[in-house]
Amino acid sequence: MAYDYQAVHVLDGTIGAVPGQRANHLAVHRATAIAVVLAAPGHGAEAAGILVADGAFEARFCGPGEWLVLSEVHAPETLVAELAIRLGAFAFVVDQSHGRVALTLSGPDAARILANGIAVDLHPEAFAVGRAATMLCNHLSVNLARTGIDRFDLVVMRSFAEALVADLKVMARSHDLSVDFATR
Amino acid sequence: MASLISCPHCGVRPKEEFSIRGDATPVRPAPMASDEAWNDYVHVRANPRGRIREHWQHVAGCRRWLVVERDNFTHEVFSVTDAAAARGGAR
Amino acid sequence: MTAYRLASGGLIDRSNTIGFTFDGANLSGHAGDTLASALLANDRLLVGRSFKYHRPRGIVTAGSAEPNALVTIGTGARRDPNTKATVAELYDGLAATSQNRWPSLAFDIGAVNDRLSRFLSAGFYYKTFMWPAAFWEKVYEPLIRRAAGLGRTDLPRDPDGYEKSWAHCDLLVVGSGPAGLAAALVAARSGLRVILVEQDFALGGALLSETTKLDGEAPYIFSRHAIDELHGHPGVTLLPRTTVFGWYDDNVFGAVERVQKHSATIDAARPVERLWRIVAKHAILATGAEERPLVFGGNDRPGVMMASAASTYANRFGVAAGRSVAIFTNGSSGYRTAADLSARGVEIAALIDSRTDASDRAPDGVRVVRGGGIVDTKGRQRVRAVIADRGGFEEMIACDAVAMSGGWSPVIHLACQRGGRPVWSQALQAFLAPEVGDGLVMAGAAAGHYRLSECLDDGARKASAIVEALGRPVAGFERPVVGEEVDPSFTALWHVPGARSKAFVDFQNDVHGKDLGLALREGFGHVEHAKRYTTSGMATDQGKLGNVNAIGILAAMRGVSPAEVGTTTFRPFYTPVSFGALAGSSRDEHAMPVRRSPLHGWAARHGAVFIDAGLWYRSSWFPKAGEKTWRESVDREVRTVREHAGLCDVSTLGKIEVFGPDAAEFLNRLYCNPVLKLPVGKARYGLMLREDGMVYDDGTVSRLGETHFLVTTTTAMAAGVLSHMEFAAQALWPELRVRFLSVSDQWAQMSIAGPKARTILQAVVEDDLSNAAFPFLAAREVRLKGSLKARLFRISFSGELAYELAVPAGYGEAVADALMRAGEPQGLCAYGVEALNVLRIEKGHVTHAELDGRVTPDDAGLGRMMGTSKPDFIGKRLSTRFGLTAADRAQLVGLKALEADKDMRAGAHLLKDGAKPSTVNDQGWVSSVCFSPTLGTHIALAFLKSGRERYGEKIIVWDRLRGVETVAEVCDPVFVDPENRRLMA
Numbered sequence A: 001m002a003y004d005y006q007a008v009h010v011l012d013g014t015i016g017a018v019p020g021q022r023a024n025h026l027a028v029h030r031a032t033a034i035a036v037v038l039a040a041p042g043h044g045a046e047a048a049g050i051l052v053a054d055g056a057f058e059a060r061f062c063g064p065g066e067w068l069v070l071s072e073v074h075a076p077e078t079l080v081a082e083l084a085i086r087l088g089a090f091a092f093v094v095d096q097s098h099g100r101v102a103l104t105l106s107g108p109d110a111a112r113i114l115a116n117g118i119a120v121d122l123h124p125e126a127f128a129v130g131r132a133a134t135m136l137c138n139h140l141s142v143n144l145a146r147t148g149i150d151r152f153d154l155v156v157m158r159s160f161a162e163a164l165v166a167d168l169k170v171m172a173r174s175h176d177l178s179v180d181f182a183t184r
Numbered sequence B: 001m002a003s004l005i006s007c008p009h010c011g012v013r014p015k016e017e018f019s020i021r022g023d024a025t026p027v028r029p030a031p032m033a034s035d036e037a038w039n040d041y042v043h044v045r046a047n048p049r050g051r052i053r054e055h056w057q058h059v060a061g062c063r064r065w066l067v068v069e070r071d072n073f074t075h076e077v078f079s080v081t082d083a084a085a086a087r088g089g090a091r
Numbered sequence C: 001m002t003a004y005r006l007a008s009g010g011l012i013d014r015s016n017t018i019g020f021t022f023d024g025a026n027l028s029g030h031a032g033d034t035l036a037s038a039l040l041a042n043d044r045l046l047v048g049r050s051f052k053y054h055r056p057r058g059i060v061t062a063g064s065a066e067p068n069a070l071v072t073i074g075t076g077a078r079r080d081p082n083t084k085a086t087v088a089e090l091y092d093g094l095a096a097t098s099q100n101r102w103p104s105l106a107f108d109i110g111a112v113n114d115r116l117s118r119f120l121s122a123g124f125y126y127k128t129f130m131w132p133a134a135f136w137e138k139v140y141e142p143l144i145r146r147a148a149g150l151g152r153t154d155l156p157r158d159p160d161g162y163e164k165s166w167a168h169c170d171l172l173v174v175g176s177g178p179a180g181l182a183a184a185l186v187a188a189r190s191g192l193r194v195i196l197v198e199q200d201f202a203l204g205g206a207l208l209s210e211t212t213k214l215d216g217e218a219p220y221i222f223s224r225h226a227i228d229e230l231h232g233h234p235g236v237t238l239l240p241r242t243t244v245f246g247w248y249d250d251n252v253f254g255a256v257e258r259v260q261k262h263s264a265t266i267d268a269a270r271p272v273e274r275l276w277r278i279v280a281k282h283a284i285l286a287t288g289a290e291e292r293p294l295v296f297g298g299n300d301r302p303g304v305m306m307a308s309a310a311s312t313y314a315n316r317f318g319v320a321a322g323r324s325v326a327i328f329t330n331g332s333s334g335y336r337t338a339a340d341l342s343a344r345g346v347e348i349a350a351l352i353d354s355r356t357d358a359s360d361r362a363p364d365g366v367r368v369v370r371g372g373g374i375v376d377t378k379g380r381q382r383v384r385a386v387i388a389d390r391g392g393f394e395e396m397i398a399c400d401a402v403a404m405s406g407g408w409s410p411v412i413h414l415a416c417q418r419g420g421r422p423v424w425s426q427a428l429q430a431f432l433a434p435e436v437g438d439g440l441v442m443a444g445a446a447a448g449h450y451r452l453s454e455c456l457d458d459g460a461r462k463a464s465a466i467v468e469a470l471g472r473p474v475a476g477f478e479r480p481v482v483g484e485e486v487d488p489s490f491t492a493l494w495h496v497p498g499a500r501s502k503a504f505v506d507f508q509n510d511v512h513g514k515d516l517g518l519a520l521r522e523g524f525g526h527v528e529h530a531k532r533y534t535t536s537g538m539a540t541d542q543g544k545l546g547n548v549n550a551i552g553i554l555a556a557m558r559g560v561s562p563a564e565v566g567t568t569t570f571r572p573f574y575t576p577v578s579f580g581a582l583a584g585s586s587r588d589e590h591a592m593p594v595r596r597s598p599l600h601g602w603a604a605r606h607g608a609v610f611i612d613a614g615l616w617y618r619s620s621w622f623p624k625a626g627e628k629t630w631r632e633s634v635d636r637e638v639r640t641v642r643e644h645a646g647l648c649d650v651s652t653l654g655k656i657e658v659f660g661p662d663a664a665e666f667l668n669r670l671y672c673n674p675v676l677k678l679p680v681g682k683a684r685y686g687l688m689l690r691e692d693g694m695v696y697d698d699g700t701v702s703r704l705g706e707t708h709f710l711v712t713t714t715t716a717m718a719a720g721v722l723s724h725m726e727f728a729a730q731a732l733w734p735e736l737r738v739r740f741l742s743v744s745d746q747w748a749q750m751s752i753a754g755p756k757a758r759t760i761l762q763a764v765v766e767d768d769l770s771n772a773a774f775p776f777l778a779a780r781e782v783r784l785k786g787s788l789k790a791r792l793f794r795i796s797f798s799g800e801l802a803y804e805l806a807v808p809a810g811y812g813e814a815v816a817d818a819l820m821r822a823g824e825p826q827g828l829c830a831y832g833v834e835a836l837n838v839l840r841i842e843k844g845h846v847t848h849a850e851l852d853g854r855v856t857p858d859d860a861g862l863g864r865m866m867g868t869s870k871p872d873f874i875g876k877r878l879s880t881r882f883g884l885t886a887a888d889r890a891q892l893v894g895l896k897a898l899e900a901d902k903d904m905r906a907g908a909h910l911l912k913d914g915a916k917p918s919t920v921n922d923q924g925w926v927s928s929v930c931f932s933p934t935l936g937t938h939i940a941l942a943f944l945k946s947g948r949e950r951y952g953e954k955i956i957v958w959d960r961l962r963g964v965e966t967v968a969e970v971c972d973p974v975f976v977d978p979e980n981r982r983l984m985a
């Protein structure tokens, strides 16, 4: 018997792709490695310092002493191992590559589309490029990161990914939006 | 009820992101404290009008427990602090 | 013909003719018309019947305060009842119907109520429908509901979409008249983020109907330039067709935008309405002022309208309200209307001024009756004449329209929605907004500055102050040169004496002057009492026109000032908002997100029937060909697990990883059973209590490392337990060095249960799974053949030899498929939560059916788990109180039905044999039931008083809902393998 397990993406068969590269685009990432870093109690500052100083990874704020680290180049176990080496006793690193789904919404109407479900002021002066936080999008909690003036990443619990994509399509109903898996 | 709460970790957020547990003033008694102390802590709550302290959790955000000091008549919010910081604990 | 379209003038597009229908009649208007202006242009004065007396009613206003001209627009599922014709933008194909009439508008049977009106006085409902009480539900209420009420709604599903959006700004300006535009210009030029909201479809407010020149031109020219400029500022959002309906805490405003309410064809890609939640650092209310009606006899006859409305229809829409218009005024505004109408060639029948000493000048040739008043109007479905009275001398004046002006009330509703009370201004004879802090200020006519120059100055001044408060340099605003303007001063006249017929105060709810007198005489003179007694101000218009007059009348009757009477409470919504807009996109699956297990696809491929469990869809059972009922499938699944093996999706359980040097100590305080000495690589059943000693949740605790644990929760309590743990860690014991994270979504988890479980699992797992190497309660990482890492727990809910295997979620389906293939020779089947439930009932395992918040560990037969020697844990202290240790508490038992053909239901109560059902005789309740294929009978888990001492007793299971009594035998709750031989195998 051959045991070569193939992983499926939670949105395989349910993404409801809207083809093309329209003015606004929602890309679902297939194989982003995602880790959660939890600072060891009393070592929040050290953990944050290491994450900031190390340019190799982009850490996104979730809450005090808690960050999401995303990587498009590492395998999940490599990402966890690399982070664990760098952070040592200052943090616990948990693989969440299968627990979360990363999406990128880009386009001139991106902030306006998000305002149909998100209460946070996304004006570039209020939520600048590089900022990230966890917030409510309609009924779902998502981690939102601004990666460009017209570009946002959303990270959501895997079991809610289908609902989030369905919501984003409705939020973008008045705007031109294409939806598909990201091509690497 | 405030429409917006300023989370000390996340910034201004709509009240929908939070869940409210209730009075933040009772302190959990020592294990062997009197029956009265435990009965008060578990079962007895004042229902004052005016300035109150409540435990709110930022469930859809940073998930931290916060102490919100507010006026339940005027709806003014005086302060929002981290519950652990309020207890002087480590984070 | 009386009302008609003027030959020229107005801001309508005469080259664009629009067809519409009213009660089936084909009519036409022009782009830029409202439904009301188009109806007037077609001389349709009669547009509705009143609420109580079914009196014929016409158009009274040209705006959102309209009490009478409420119509139903649209057909089928797109019917919008109670739409104000005065704000409804005319569009091609608009289909409007009148309301509150039967069988037709012109001939309405309900109008007999008007003849019976002496029996329909204020308080009529309260007095008449008092008794017999039994008549309320069957007779009175249906009768009232059919007779009363205005438009009717329909039940077909709303086919359109709605949207809810958040917006943020430095300054929100409500109203785009002169004050609002000046404020928006100053703020925009100063670089602020500005949102300008206008309820009309055209921006400009009063400037669209104003005739005073600005810079020598018609004022709408100024508004167009201003709007063009605002469009060019990147920080400015203009929202026409948008009504701000509420002001909420923290300067959050609710507004509804009518995105596609002005079109017969709906673009499905866009919402029809959008609900805005606007977070504003500052807000300026430039909402203008509302003209007050005069309360005179017959003031509700079609053809009687507000003087400002007559001006607006003439100036903005190019429509004359009549050929010969009588004007009744208590101030200068009536003269302005006289000038506006005269200038457009409309005859003024007379200008009746209640004041004797006014210095206003009427247009040449207009007869002015000073110190006079109207006491009655004549005509049937439209006004033909008025009876004017001056010093006791009556005179009939023929006319086909009446324009009335009773003075002005600033529109202050929004400013009073958060508890601030309006303040009476003796000078202005009107209520002004209270001081509510610097987050919201009034400007222009809304602040009592009525003249055009004042409005422009005030708007600019208020915006400048806000720019300064935000620490920015203020940009300049050069006010245009204002031509000859009118100061609309007036002398208050709450009601006109000598009324010869009903003088209405609240048109929509049919409240007239005498009703208020009756309310006062009967002890309901307080303004809040009078409102409810007479229903004045309780209609959909919330008394926008009538309230101030009602207050003035009450004040006059009580001999006090209106300040002393005060106002009723202002609350959102300023105008009605549709439920569709309030719900936004939260409909169907968008109202409650669907959660799917990582094994959903696997279950679906095996034919699972799914069931909602909270947000989750869980596989319930897996029917096979030939199985006709769910029971057949479930019985087969249970037997297969007991004889061979089964695979069940348990991914929905909550999973929380706990880290830190104090992790063990933290969990030791969280669970009632000891955790400290749990060895690495082992799992343990865990029970959490509430602080009051009742069971909160159960699950397993696995120690993956010295300072690393994994705990599971029930599916239902996953979110609650996480919050509970966070509270304990952050608010109770912040000194404990512990961190944790929900990892529920990372893992697909499957239970493999049954005597063949080990054989099947060993086929895919690299590690040795022999009983010695992987004993009961072992919990650790294993490697699957092909090198995928997984977590394996030897725990059992079914009572069989069982394992739970967790793999990263994306691999769940592939691993489940591999197990199904490996298990095929062993007879492995997929089983769902129904079979899981039967298996656990047979084994006497509890779920939240048992742990319902009233149950202690001892009640559930788990008292031995309590770590009583631990210094502290949540729930320890109150577990020892007397009531929780009493001997007659209901304890978990098993029940076996003794009558083969009778089942039992959860929720049934237990009675001693022969006892009558009563609270005193109640012996307990049934919590879970099933048919046990293993025992071949119906069994149950139940809570029975002192139950553990009563094994062998016959008991009655009393099901009141179905009227069924079943005799059952009390037994040990563990029906299967009480020695645990199977799970240790």
Ligand SMILES: [Zn+2]
Pocket (backbone or CB within 6 Å): B007, B008, B009, B010, B011, B058, B061, B062, B063, B064
């Ligand atoms: Zn927060």
